[in-house]
Amino acid sequence: MTFRRRAAASSALALTAALTIGACGSTSDDSTGTADGGAKVVATTTIWGNVAEQVAECAGGTVTTLMPVGADPHDFTPSSADIATVVGADLVIANGLGWEEGLTSALDSAAQDGATVLEVAPLLNPLPLAEDDGHAEEEAVAESGAAAATEGEGHSESGLDPHVWLDAARAATAAELIGKELATTTGDAAYEKCGTDVAAELRATDEQVRATLAAVPADKRILVTDHDALGYLAAAYDFDIAGVVVPGGSTLAEPSSAELATLAATVEQAGVPAIFANSANPSALVDALAGEVGDVEVVELYVDSLGEPGSGADTYQGMMTTDAQRIADALAG
Ligand SMILES: [Zn+2]
Known part of the structure; x- marks a missing residue:
């Protein structure tokens, strides 16, 4: 990477x-x-x-x-x-x-x-x-x-x-x-x-994605992700983005340690149970953030690529329903 x-x-x-x-x-x-x-x-x-x-x-x-x-x-x-x-x-x-x-x-x-x-x-x-x-x-x-x-x-x-x-x-x-x-x-x-x-x-x-995500209560509809990729998902399915690890819409930038520390504080304050990582660009920075926050799960989503055959995310439809289920499982609990 x-x-x-x-x-x-x-x-x-x-x-x-x-x-x-x-x-x-x-x-x-x-x-x-x-x-x-x-x-x-x-x-x-x-x-x-x-x-x-x-x-x-x-x-x-x-x-x-x-x-x-x-x-x-x-x-x-x-x-x-x-x-x-x-x-x-x-x-x-x-x-x-x-x-x-x-x-x-x-x-x-x-x-x-x-x-x-x-x-x-x-x-x-x-x-x-x-x-x-x-x-x-x-x-x-x-x-x-x-x-x-x-x-x-x-x-x-x-x-x-x-x-x-x-x-x-x-x-x-x-x-x-x-x-x-x-x-x-x-x-x-x-x-x-x-x-x-x-x-x-x-x-x-x-409709299926919307129905799956309906399991997440209003006060838990908060996303923290590796890069600024989930804006459309948030807008379409009613989530807020609390923060991104890699700024600027691409995966090609690097946050400063001060930015990471600020984000960790934001994550702790928001009390989010999970940070979402990207299957196409696994980032050590996401793990670093999780380590700094402590009690938070890292959940991988299919963001920039479909999944391998047999992953359940090997079609566009499968990718979206898999992601929705992972978000619901991570945040609704
Ligand atoms: Zn991307």
Whole structure:
């Protein structure tokens, strides 16, 4: 694991306006997922890869997911083969808002090569990060969505939180957007209908998550997490965020010991029984915080990646219901 900041060469936000009709019909002779007509469809992360795969499968297509299960998208460095896969795609389904920081230039190249880059997070009414990362002045760049804008640096220059999928209702809307884009890319309207079907399933997941979390009483609906990732979950399902160990919306920063001590005091004062860690980036800092607090449990959630096959969190729906159950078990007791 690493705790570092790095400056990206260009802003992922440059791609938010890249939702254009992409070239399609190129031939595929590799393992890249194909929809109808040989259109190559690539998803960057396990979470949107799984949602897109559900939509595509329903209409007979496939999707290639670039990152392996357990990879931290904040900290993923693509291989040259990964870059070739992205650049050679007809449609790339990404999250955006700086989550896939290491893929920024590959996504840029793909768009320049005529691929459609569908970044879903900017289209899902994104929320600001809970903590000011000192980049709020750059929000205007995100709002403008200006094509070909390349200014900006770092992962969270938008001041917007990338973790939109932790609200299942937003993920349902994403399924619809993915279905529409697959229909455009392939010329097959079945994908749009499939997007609507998957969206209905994800809305049922939203209800299931809400029902599971209803077990947590109002005065215990307090979350402390490794990084600033649970803002959408808190907003959608009525929790408060008492604190985060790693500030700034990414997993790539490092808190000072004074910040850790302040957070430990906050946790003790709030009397929370559990701190939530991240399966994709297990952090010694979370354990350090727990050690400082004393009587607190560390509970791992699937935040930035699906779980391994058989984990129960190997689909988007399974990830959300698993997380909801773990939160309910940790806080309702
Ligand atoms: Zn994250």
